[in-house]
Amino acid sequence: MTTYIPYLTIPHEVFSNAAASVLLPIALGTGVGFSTRPSQTQNTYRLMKQPPLRPPPQVFGPVWTLLYGLMGYAAHRAVTAGLNPLTSTVGGVQTAKHAATLYTIQLGLNLAWMPLFFGLRKPVAALADIAGLVGINGYLTYLFFQLDEVAGWLYVPYMAWLGFATYLNAGVGVMNNWRITDDDLLKRKNV
Known part of the structure; x- marks a missing residue:
């Protein structure tokens, strides 16, 4: 079991307030999303070679907003x-x-993924990040089920999406030879 680290942990006052607990991840996720310039991110997404089943870029914002809300409430x-x-x-x-x-x-770790993948364009580092997320959240889902069954079920969609996101991250990495450079994207844009 992990150790409780007070100076690293979100304050209890946030967890004890449902609205604050829900809004915190939504606000942080939105901030990270806008800091990576959404139009540039969507353009990069469109230009990368993609694996099958990839959703359109407009899906990610609403899906992550919902998942952040469920995550916070859980x-x-x-x-x-x-x-x-x-x-x-x-x-x-x-x-x-x-x-x-x-x-x-x-x-x-969740908030670090987008800057790793789209900002730095490091799909290997982003895959390592998301693999850590899957492991931590698998254990966290188990703990949430122990503490409150509803909380555990609220976390299940996040785990499912993380699995799908891992597939997308690995697929993009493989299909782009684990490189996402401006030169490669420019070549695809001009084709």
Whole structure:
């Protein structure tokens, strides 16, 4: 089990407030999305060689907004349930604290993916990031189910999308020889 790291963990006041818990990942995700210049990101996405089943670029914003909201609400439910002395199970407080730290770490990794993939154009680093996300969130889903069954189910769509995103990341990497350069994209644009 991970260690609870207070200075690294989102404050309990955020988790205890449903609106704050939902809005925090949405606001951070939106900020990262806009910092990578959406029109440039969509253009890069269109010019890369893509694996089958890739969605249009306009799908990602609404899907991630929904997933960030579900993620935040799941974290709110799990952490508050685990820290509630009236409803928490034996070991629930410690599990909730571990889950809060893991949630914070996974949120940081999640927010790093877009700058790695589209900003730095490093599909290998982005794939390593998303592989870490899948592992951490698989364990976090397990912890959320222990703390609050609804929270666990709220996390399932995020896990499914992470699996699909991993496929897309690996597919783009393979199809583009693990390189996404301006020169390669320019050649595709002029073809």
